[in-house]
Amino acid sequence: MATHAHTLAAIAERFGLNLRGDHAxxxxxxxxxxxxxxxELGFLANPRYRxxxxxxxxxxxxxxxxxxxxxPCPCLxxxxxxxxxxxxxxxxxxxxxxxxxxxxxxxxxxTARIDPGAHIGPFVSIGARSRIEAGAVVGxxxxxxxxxxxxxxxxxxxxxxxxxxxRLGQRVLVHPxxxxxxxxxGLARDGAHWIKVPQxxxxxxxxxxxxxxxxxxxxxxxxxxxxxxxVRLDNQIQIAHNVxxxxxxxxxxxxxxxxxxxxxxxxxxxxxxxxNGHIEICDDVxxxxxxxxxxxxxxxxxxxxxxxxxxxRGWRRNAARFKQLDEMARKLHTLAKD
Numbered sequence: 001m002a003t004h005a006h007t008l009a010a011i012a013e014r015f016g017l018n019l020r021g022d023h024a025x026x027x028x029x030x031x032x033x034x035x036x037x038x039x040e041l042g043f044l045a046n047p048r049y050r051x052x053x054x055x056x057x058x059x060x061x062x063x064x065x066x067x068x069x070x071x072p073c074p075c076l077x078x079x080x081x082x083x084x085x086x087x088x089x090x091x092x093x094x095x096x097x098x099x100x101x102x103x104x105x106x107x108x109x110x111t112a113r114i115d116p117g118a119h120i121g122p123f124v125s126i127g128a129r130s131r132i133e134a135g136a137v138v139g140x141x142x143x144x145x146x147x148x149x150x151x152x153x154x155x156x157x158x159x160x161x162x163x164x165x166x167r168l169g170q171r172v173l174v175h176p177x178x179x180x181x182x183x184x185x186g187l188a189r190d191g192a193h194w195i196k197v198p199q200x201x202x203x204x205x206x207x208x209x210x211x212x213x214x215x216x217x218x219x220x221x222x223x224x225x226x227x228x229x230x231v232r233l234d235n236q237i238q239i240a241h242n243v244x245x246x247x248x249x250x251x252x253x254x255x256x257x258x259x260x261x262x263x264x265x266x267x268x269x270x271x272x273x274x275x276n277g278h279i280e281i282c283d284d285v286x287x288x289x290x291x292x293x294x295x296x297x298x299x300x301x302x303x304x305x306x307x308x309x310x311x312x313r314g315w316r317r318n319a320a321r322f323k324q325l326d327e328m329a330r331k332l333h334t335l336a337k338d
Contacts (some may be wrong), residue, residue: 002026005039006091008060012076015087017062021074025059030089033058045082074090098137109146110294118150121158130162133170145181151207165202165219169229172205177214180205184218184241184259197221199241204246206230212237219257228265246283 007109009023034047036042036058043062044053051072053061078084098119102108106124114120117134124138127146129314133139134333136150137221144150151177154172156162163181185331186197201220206229207244211217217225217239228247238256239245244259246265257270258277267281270289275281279293282299287293291305293328310318 004094004235008074008076011088011091015076015084017084019074020071020077021060025060025074029092030085031058033061041076041085041088043081045080045085051149070107121180124129127164139176147202148181149213163219164225166205167202168205169207169209171208173210175211175213175215175235178211178216180217181217181219182211184221186221186241186259193216201242209233212253215239222260234271240277243323252289 003030005026007023008019008021008027010026011017011027012019026039027041031037031040031042033042033044033052033056033336036056038057041060041062042058044050044058044067050067053067054072056072060073060076062076062078062085063071063079063241065077068075076084083202091157092300100117102114102120103122103124105122106120106126108114108126108221109128111128112133115132115134115136118132118136118138120132121140121142122137123140124142125146126132127148128142129146130148132150133171135153135154137155137308138144138150139156139160141159142156142161144162145164147165149167150156151168151170151172153170154168158176160174161179163179166181181203184199184213186199188195188197198218199221201210201222202224203217203219204224204226206227208230209227210232212233212235214235215233215237218241219225220242223242225241226244228245231245232250234253237251240257240259242260243257244262246263246267247265249266249267251269252271253275254272255275257263260278261275262280264281264283264285266283269287270291272290273287273293275293279296281293282300283298285297286302288302288304291303297303325330
């Protein structure tokens with residue numbers, strides 16, 4: 001439960017929403033339509049949940065104009081209820097900034113520069129020539145190697161590792177366990193043995209990016225691996241060396257992107273997608289879950305691959321027939337010619 005309450009009138013004014021109903025209703029938290037209580041704000045964005053509107057106990061609801069007549073309580077009218085709800089919910093998610101200062105247990109190289117307004121938590125290690133800018137937060141157990149930059153207002157929540165030559169822009173949020181700037185997987189074959197290719201580049205992260213827990217972003221072999229501004233990565237994603245991701249692109253969990261691939265702006269990559277190396281994906285592309293991208297995508301749009309889940313017996317039959325497709329196609333071609 002939030003520690004501060006807001007009237008509907010104040011919320012409507014702050015976020016530019018139309019208000020229908022009692023302006024003096026006080027909101028102390030947010031919840032789903034099904035679970036909202038008498039002092040909480042619910043929302044209706046997905047039509048599948050419209051049936052829950054009539055029975056909601058919420059103090060008020062954020063919804064579209066077309067649903068307002070069915071609301072049993074005051075409502076806030078929004079063109080995009082989910083977006084409006086996200087902004088309002090932030091009022092009830094207080095995240096006070098830790099006090100500036102350096103914890104006594106931190107180990108900081110003498111050549112590193114720490115802004116007086118930054119917070120350095122317990123058991124942090126900061127390497128040579130690295131820079132932590134004003135308002136940045138480096139949480140407990142983080143390791144920052146040499147020649148790194150943590151931009152103003154950025155936060156490394158806990159146990160984040162910046163290996164070497166990693167530059168974070170302003171207001172970047174990195175969740176626990178993420179590793180940025182590790183060696184790219186560069187190998188050259190020498191007969192029966194592998195020779196490691198030195199990874200001499202770095203990682204450059206633009207302003208307002210978010211990097212999920214246990215996600216890894218490798219540094220480039222020569223040039224940098226780059227995330228442009230406002231890129232959002234979920235948990236457990238692998239970004240290989242020399243990848244470039246355009247601004248405002250979002251990726252869900254367990255995506256893997258192979259080396260030297262360029263992904264455009266405003267893309268959405270769903271969970272468990274695999275993306276081949278040395279290809280390009282243009283702007284405004286959506287790839288659905290578990291898709292496999294082997295070739296460049298040059299036209300905006302939605303793309304999908306893979307087979308849908310089915311019962312095991314049916315899948316085994318279809319798998320067996322898959323091996324026969326080429327033979328069947330040849331027979332059909334011969335019949336068509338006759």
